Structure formats: C-alpha cells, structure tokens
Amino acid sequence: MTNTDLMVRMLEEAGVRWLFGIPSGPVLPLIDSLRQSSVQFILTASETSAGFMASTVGYLTGIPGVCASTVGPGATNLTTGVGSAWLDRSPLLAITCNVASAAEWKGHRRASNQLPDLSKEAADAIAAALKKAHRPLLVTGLTFTRVSAARQLLQFVETQKIPFVSTLHGKGFLPEDHPSWVGVIGRARRTNVKALTDRADLIIAVGYDPIEINYEEWVGETPVIHVSTEVAELGAGLNFVWNEACDLDRAIEAMNRLQTFANDWSQETWQEHRVRLERALRPGGSDFAVQTVIDILRNQLPANGILAYDVGAHTHQIATQWRTNQPKTLLATNGWSSMGYGMPAAYAAKLVFPDRPVVAVVGDGGFQMTAGELALARRLRLAVPVIVLNDGWLGLMKVKQERRNYPLSGVFLGDPPESPAHYFGVPCRPARTPEAFRDALDWAFALEEPSVIEAFIDVESYSATVFD
Ligand SMILES: Cc1ncc(C[n+]2csc(CCOP(=O)(O)OP(=O)(O)O)c2C)c(N)n1
Ligand SMILES: [Mg+2]
Secondary structure, three states: HHHHHHHHHHHHHHHOEEEEEEHHHHHHHHHHHHOOOOOOOEEOOOHHHHHHHHHHHHHHHOOEEEEEOOOOOHHHHHHHHHHHHHHHOOOOOOOOOOOOOOOOOOOOOOHHHHOOOOOHHHHHHHHHHHHHHOEEEEOHHHHHOOOOOOOHHHHHHHHHHOOOEEEOOOEEEEEOOOOOOOEEOOOOHHHHHHHHHHOOOOOEOOOOOOOOOOHHHOOOOOOOEEEOOOOOOOOOOOOEEEEEEOOHHHHHHHHHHHOOOOOOOOOHHHHHHHHHHHHHHOOOOOOHHHHHHHHHHHOOOOOOEEEEEOOOOHHHHHHOOOOOOOOEEEEEEOOOOOOOHHHHHHHHHHHOOOOOOOEEEEHHHHHHHHHHHHHHHHHHHHOOOEEHHHHHHHHHHHHHHHHHHOOOOOOOOOOOOOOOOOOOOOEEEEOHHHHHHHHHHHHHHHOOEEEEEEEEEEHHHHHOOOOO
C-alpha cells in the first residue's frame, strides 16, 4: 500500500465521497489511488472553486469536504476557498504537496462534548433579565446552524412571546413565516430592521457568531445575553450580562423550561414592521429589477429547493427578501465573502442532493470570475440553472461609491452583450421581462442538464435598498 492509498482509505473511512481540485505531477499518485476507491475526483476549472465546493459539502454533510491542489499557485488559489470555509465555519480538508520546510503547523481542537453544561446558569441569567426587560429580542446566527434541534428554540419564542431576527447564515433555522420573525440584520433595508431592533431593551443571542456582524455594529448599549459555544469578545461599550461558552443544545432545553415573563411587545407592532419592510424592499421604478427576479424565483423554487448565491449587491437583497422555513436551503459566504462562491456551491449542493432542485444566483462580475465551472457542470450533467444578474455593474461597488460621494469609476462592467446560445456547451437564455424570466425558469427546471439564464435587470433599485 502506498502513502496515497492510505490517505484515500482514510478518506473513505471518514465518509468522504468527493475530492475537488486540479492535479499536478506530485498530485497524480493521489488521483491514481482515487481510481480504485469510492471517492470521486472532481476536476474543477480553478482551485478556488474546488475550495468552495469542498466548503459547501462540509457545510451540508458535516463530513469534511476535501480539496487538493499543486504547490504554489494551486495552493494560493485553493486558500481562497479554505479561508471561506474557515470563516463560514465549514469542515474542510485541503491537501497540497509538500516542499521541504522547517515550519510546523500546530492546530487546536475542541470537541463540542468538552463544552461545559452551563444550561442552568444560562437559563437563570435569561430569567433574571427577562423579568426586568420590557422588549426582549432574540437573535440567532452562524453557530445556531450547528445545534441539533434548532426548531426547539421556537418553544422559547412562543412561551415568551418575543420577536426574533437572524443573521444571513441563521436564515431558515427558525421559520421565517412565523409571526415573531422580524427580519435579517445588517442586510438590505437594514435601517427598517434596525428601527425595530433599536426598540429592544434586551438581546438574547443564541448561537451568534460576530464573524458575520460585530455586536458593536447594531446593539449599542442594550444588555446582551450571549449564549454560544464560544465567548464573544468584549468590545468597548458592549453590555454583556452573560457571556460564557457552553453546550448550546442543553442551554436551549433549559430556556424552554422557563416560565413566561410578561413583556410590552405586541404582535401588531411586528406585523406593521414586516409590511413596511416588504414594501421598502420593492422600490418602484423598473419592472425588471433584482426584487422581481427574487420574487419569481421564490415562487417557482419548491420549499426544499436550494439557492446558492454569490457576493455583491444581490447578496444583501436576497438575504433580506428571500423567505425560507428550512435549514440549509440557502448557501452563501458571509465572513470571507469572496465573489465566485455561488456557482461552485450550487454544483456541490447538487452532488450532495441530486434529487432536490438547486439553483445559483450570481452577479455578472462573479459570473465572469467563475464561468469556467460551467464546463464542470456540463461534464457531470449537473442540472443546475445559473441565474446571472446582468446589471452591467459591480453593483455593490457602485452603491458604495454613491454612498461615499465618489464619482462612479472602475465599477462599470460594460453594457451587457446579447446572450450567446451557450457557454461551453451549456445552453443560455436571456430574460428582459418578468414573463420571459418565468418562462426561462420553467425551461431550466425541466432540463436534465445545466443551464444559464441571463436576467437583464435594472441596477438602480439597489441604491434604494442596499445600505439603507
Ligand atoms: C474575490 C473578491 N474580489 C472582490 C470583492 C469585493 N466585491 C464585493 S461585491 C463586488 C461586486 C460584485 O459585482 P457582481 O458580481 O456584478 O454583483 P452585484 O454587486 O452587481 O450584484 C466586489 C468587487 C470580493 N468580495 N471578492
Ligand atoms: Mg453586477
């Protein structure tokens, strides 16, 4: 048995099913050992995508996603995906080739079963704070996505009759059609959401990871109870009344056993807030803007369908506008936040769940970075529609220049050309109206192969929704 045979056997024993990457001379023995194994080698167009695909498999399955590259440029390309997995907290194993070096990497490990059970102390702290509070608010985040039974927290919400918000990553782990749902923090129409969260006089953060949005950016001096597997950093001005690392599942169980504490919120307040938010997300102007695309797609994608999206102005809009009641139906990067994530993530999701509809939404800038992966989708016949938001701009950069009163410069991609019949053999259709987009989606979902839909949207609506 060779070293690479042994590596591959270990991957098999861990339940790994795919290894993503691009070979080089030193990687060839590994590729050769894979041939006889249950682990499939998936050739990507760039190592960056291999890293994103591995990160997505890790997130969806809990088994580390595996990627491999050559030394030097392969490894530096791969690190973009590795960084993304690191900050999105996805298990990932990256394999590259060795060069002689004295450097030694020391990792650290802490299994979740080593976390103290502070459930009683946490529940006591919450009870004492709830007793004093008039308008408590619950927030969930990235760490909450790893609890065993996220839905159980709904019992706490309903017993205490309190509203909840989430971060982008927390979406779907509590149902977003619940009367207590009041939004997503820090994304499109953030000021609408902040108008409500600013009224809270207690923030109960369950599984909140500041990697997405630092507390400093939105909580002010409001008392915070931080219940998570990691303690939060004590930023200046923050007012933590509880901040301990503990077993989150046990803490939620204890929270559910608390008696009801009265508060001053009313469901009407939350309902009026939601109506205002929905309206603000859909400013008038063009008939065919990002919000139209999102509404139509939401309507046509089944509840168990998976949407992977990229990084740009559209990320902000999707995070606030998209509604889901199902965990892990939205794939996005929100820490490292690298463009180019959306397409590989969607393809990885289709490998993991071949029987579920999977779709990618990407900006035209991100598409130009990753279009080569369409060749991968064609080779593997991954029936994933890629929706390109062809607005002609690095939309997020355009909005940022406007907000900071810079003249627009260096952010125009050019007027989008007519759509080609195909990219790398993957068929493509244009959509310039809501009707054409609906038809194109029907066409794409009926195909048993990959497709591209180019939605020629008006960029201007972002100026009203993103960073406002
Ligand atoms: C690899 C990488 N480079 C640059 C950025 C900074 N950045 C964030 S969004 C964005 C523009 C994205 O444009 P596009 O893909 O067209 O999406 P849109 O904003 O138009 O929705 C840029 C340049 C980034 N996040 N990642
Ligand atoms: Mg764009």
